[in-house]
Amino acid sequence: MMKIYKKAILPLGFTANGLYCGIKKSKKLDLGLFYSQTPALAACFFTSNAFAAAPVRINQEHLKHARVFKAIIVNSGNANAFNKNSGLSAARETVHSLAEILRVRKENVLVASTGVIGRPLPVAKIKQAIPYLVKGLSRGGIDKAKLAILTTDTFPKEISVKCDIGGQTVTICGIAKGAGMIAPNLACSERSRGVCPERSREATMLCFILTDARITQRALNLALLQSVENSFNCITVDGCMSTNDSVMMLANGAAANKLIDGDKNLALFLRALQFVCLESAKLIVKDAEGATKFIRVRVMQAKDFEQARKAALNIANSNLFKCAIYGENPNFGRIAAAVGASGIDVSEKDLKIKVSPLQQKEIKVEVWLKRGNASATVYTSDLTPEYIKINADYN
Amino acid sequence: MMKIYKKAILPLGFTANGLYCGIKKSKKLDLGLFYSQTPALAACFFTSNAFAAAPVRINQEHLKHARVFKAIIVNSGNANAFNKNSGLSAARETVHSLAEILRVRKENVLVASTGVIGRPLPVAKIKQAIPYLVKGLSRGGIDKAKLAILTTDTFPKEISVKCDIGGQTVTICGIAKGAGMIAPNLACSERSRGVCPERSREATMLCFILTDARITQRALNLALLQSVENSFNCITVDGCMSTNDSVMMLANGAAANKLIDGDKNLALFLRALQFVCLESAKLIVKDAEGATKFIRVRVMQAKDFEQARKAALNIANSNLFKCAIYGENPNFGRIAAAVGASGIDVSEKDLKIKVSPLQQKEIKVEVWLKRGNASATVYTSDLTPEYIKINADYN
Numbered sequence: 001m002m003k004i005y006k007k008a009i010l011p012l013g014f015t016a017n018g019l020y021c022g023i024k025k026s027k028k029l030d031l032g033l034f035y036s037q038t039p040a041l042a043a044c045f046f047t048s049n050a051f052a053a054a055p056v057r058i059n060q061e062h063l064k065h066a067r068v069f070k071a072i073i074v075n076s077g078n079a080n081a082f083n084k085n086s087g088l089s090a091a092r093e094t095v096h097s098l099a100e101i102l103r104v105r106k107e108n109v110l111v112a113s114t115g116v117i118g119r120p121l122p123v124a125k126i127k128q129a130i131p132y133l134v135k136g137l138s139r140g141g142i143d144k145a146k147l148a149i150l151t152t153d154t155f156p157k158e159i160s161v162k163c164d165i166g167g168q169t170v171t172i173c174g175i176a177k178g179a180g181m182i183a184p185n186l187a188c189s190e191r192s193r194g195v196c197p198e199r200s201r202e203a204t205m206l207c208f209i210l211t212d213a214r215i216t217q218r219a220l221n222l223a224l225l226q227s228v229e230n231s232f233n234c235i236t237v238d239g240c241m242s243t244n245d246s247v248m249m250l251a252n253g254a255a256a257n258k259l260i261d262g263d264k265n266l267a268l269f270l271r272a273l274q275f276v277c278l279e280s281a282k283l284i285v286k287d288a289e290g291a292t293k294f295i296r297v298r299v300m301q302a303k304d305f306e307q308a309r310k311a312a313l314n315i316a317n318s319n320l321f322k323c324a325i326y327g328e329n330p331n332f333g334r335i336a337a338a339v340g341a342s343g344i345d346v347s348e349k350d351l352k353i354k355v356s357p358l359q360q361k362e363i364k365v366e367v368w369l370k371r372g373n374a375s376a377t378v379y380t381s382d383l384t385p386e387y388i389k390i391n392a393d394y395n
Numbered sequence: 396m397m398k399i400y401k402k403a404i405l406p407l408g409f410t411a412n413g414l415y416c417g418i419k420k421s422k423k424l425d426l427g428l429f430y431s432q433t434p435a436l437a438a439c440f441f442t443s444n445a446f447a448a449a450p451v452r453i454n455q456e457h458l459k460h461a462r463v464f465k466a467i468i469v470n471s472g473n474a475n476a477f478n479k480n481s482g483l484s485a486a487r488e489t490v491h492s493l494a495e496i497l498r499v500r501k502e503n504v505l506v507a508s509t510g511v512i513g514r515p516l517p518v519a520k521i522k523q524a525i526p527y528l529v530k531g532l533s534r535g536g537i538d539k540a541k542l543a544i545l546t547t548d549t550f551p552k553e554i555s556v557k558c559d560i561g562g563q564t565v566t567i568c569g570i571a572k573g574a575g576m577i578a579p580n581l582a583c584s585e586r587s588r589g590v591c592p593e594r595s596r597e598a599t600m601l602c603f604i605l606t607d608a609r610i611t612q613r614a615l616n617l618a619l620l621q622s623v624e625n626s627f628n629c630i631t632v633d634g635c636m637s638t639n640d641s642v643m644m645l646a647n648g649a650a651a652n653k654l655i656d657g658d659k660n661l662a663l664f665l666r667a668l669q670f671v672c673l674e675s676a677k678l679i680v681k682d683a684e685g686a687t688k689f690i691r692v693r694v695m696q697a698k699d700f701e702q703a704r705k706a707a708l709n710i711a712n713s714n715l716f717k718c719a720i721y722g723e724n725p726n727f728g729r730i731a732a733a734v735g736a737s738g739i740d741v742s743e744k745d746l747k748i749k750v751s752p753l754q755q756k757e758i759k760v761e762v763w764l765k766r767g768n769a770s771a772t773v774y775t776s777d778l779t780p781e782y783i784k785i786n787a788d789y790n
Binding site: 048049050051052079081082084116117118180181185238239240241242243317318319320323324326327329331332333334336337338339340341342343344346347348349351383384385387388389391392393 | 443444445446447474476477479480511512513575576580633634635636637638712713714715718719721722724726727728729731732733734735736737738739741742743744746778779780782783784786787788
């Protein structure tokens with residue numbers, strides 16, 4: 001039995017906070033903190049963009065050198081990406097400052113940023129705010145943290161599940177952000193190495209997943225890999241891969257359940273985590289910049305999952321298809337052309353396409369390839385004049 | 396010396412015509428014919444979309460079985476693509492009907508279609524019109540033919556050059572169409588096999604190139620391959636590869652120049668052909684649906700041409716970049732993110748980006764990678780609310 005809550009409920013042993021430190025012109029909250037009272041295991045997936053932002057690089061170092069983690073600090077309004085070496089030192093200063101106040105090693109702290117690319121991070125403002133951020137940590141602080149990570153989002157993305165695993169109630173909570181520059185191609189971090197393929201797929205999307213489950217590192221990596229591949233790596237808003245995309249998960253074991261490693265308990269945990277990841281990913285697409293439609297593209301009977309996802313992503317990223325959906329204008333030819341351009345194994349005589357009525361807010365596109373038994377579902381939005389307005393006037 | 400004419404001038408030995416046969420609701424010209432009085436060599440490049448339209452498939456058969464060609468018939472308003480087997484028989488009937496009236500073998504006729512995908516071609520209307528189309532063939536008919544191939548285009552695309560090669564004046568004339576679904580990935584046809592790579596790049600764009608040059612098949616293939624790679628395969632409007640993209644060239648030898656095979660004469664011919672292809676490709680981008688800007692993305696110091704073009708295409712296909720240009724809003728971060736997402740060899744510290752003032756109609760983006768000596772230039776347009784309007788209301 002899995003209980004679902006459409007809000008963020010902190011698992012045992014976690015506190016959080018959020019405040020305005022001075023980055024956003026709008027004076028909205030722009031600095032958030034997630035804190036585990038006991039050392040937690042981590043599993044992370046980051047963008048495969050060659051210009052990964054400074055916080056992503058710092059995390060990759062920390063994940064290599066530490067086995068447990070205490071906190072994740074996140075700023076919004078500035079991506080701390082593509083600002084030359086200033087980015088790395090700014091991320092390091094942030095981490096160092098937080099670690100000092102928390103009295104932990106800097107490697108035990110993870111960091112994330114989202115916002116405009118190419119500008120120096122105002123690290124002095126962040127450092128000034130950190131003592132207040134830590135002082136204000138509380139269970140209820142999650143409701144500030146979930147706002148502090150937002151940029152062009154119109155609502156916070158939050159989902160929690162509780163389920164019985166290994167004799168205890170385990171909670172998994174997902175807090176996400178993202179509305180544009182969404183086409184994640186997340187690859188696993190150093191810690192997850194060994195369980196993930198060489199590369200995966202194409203957002204700034206951020207998702208922080210907190211759980212009180214007791215689980216082995218190996219099982220945690222495996223569960224997050226499977227969950228990310230079918231969720232965040234299956235969404236696209238505009239086909240533009242960000243420099244900051246990150247899924248960062250902490251598991252602190254505070255539920256004191258029987259250790260999850262394999263078998264039935266891992267299956268239960270995986271099912272719950274998959275739900276949290278998929279719901280978080282769908283919430284990002286539902287808030288897509290300028291969107292009027294939520295589109296589900298399902299490709300079936302493919303040779304393998306990769307081919308199914310490739311075809312589905314090619315449809316979902318087709319501007320012509322997205323315009324047709326916006327116009328409520330059925331155009332099977334554009335769907336077919338996108339499948340044909342995807343480079344997968346397919347023939348015209350075998351292809352079948354079905355599209356639900358276009359007057360509704362949620363659209364379902366189904367494609368059959370007659371090549372095998374694999375399938376993939378990709379979530380996307382329509383392309384609208386409002387998307388262009390948002391992104392033409394962003395700065 | 397190369398003389399340039401910004402209009403279609405038929406080379407020696409060619410005639411053409413265009414008329415309204417009943418396909419387009421707008422009652423604009425929708426059937427065109429290019430005719431060579433003597434048998435001509437052909438070189439063709441077609442879409443690499445798995446669902447290549449029926450005319451493309453018929454041409455591939457003809458190019459396999461015939462060595463010389465007499466005519467190209469083109470309809471607009473209907474792509475004759477993705478309409479099951481009706482497409483192939485409709486294309487065959489068209490060709491058969493024309494061949495009979497011209498008194499040539501059906502293999503000596505080539506065919507092209509452009510327009511809406513997924514509808515049966517009204518072949519009866521075409522067959523009825525063919526006798527009039529042939530009867531009206533004339534030197535001046537090119538001015539009807541160039542209109543008969545248009546769809547959402549706002550102007551005809553035409554360019555001609557004359558140059559002295561092998562003791563005679565050789566003329567090369569390019570007539571093109573295309574405004575949306577432009578992201579050619581043209582691969583060479585059967586006849587060109589052996590000189591071209593396994594696959595090339597990502598329009599419905601059509602371009603018909605006519606020349607009176609005397610040239611060997613090998614030299615013709617080589618010259619067209621080099622010209623297409625740097626022109627049509629370097630443009631993108633919306634990243635959507637069509638099922639109908641075709642570049643079809645006829646060379647009838649009527650100029651009676653010394654046979655072009657290699658050496659200096661091929662170099663002269665190549666230079667002229669490259670100019671015709673590049674100008675035709677640029678005219679397509681200049682007429683891009685809804686565009687307000689013409690953008691030239693040049694990537695330099697790449698390891699090889701493929702990496703340079705890949706990075707340039709990734710920038711040119713970025714919706715966020717295209718929106719920023721529309722908004723006249725400089726955003727280097729979006730350019731950098733697109734380069735980083737392209738999967739090429741690059742590092743943040745080596746990357747340099749320069750963008751010309753955005754208030755102008757023509758924008759130049761320059762990117763330096765510091766990896767080698769190769770470069771590529773890709774041409775594209777901005778993404779505007781008008782593009783969405785056109786493509787939401789298309790049907």
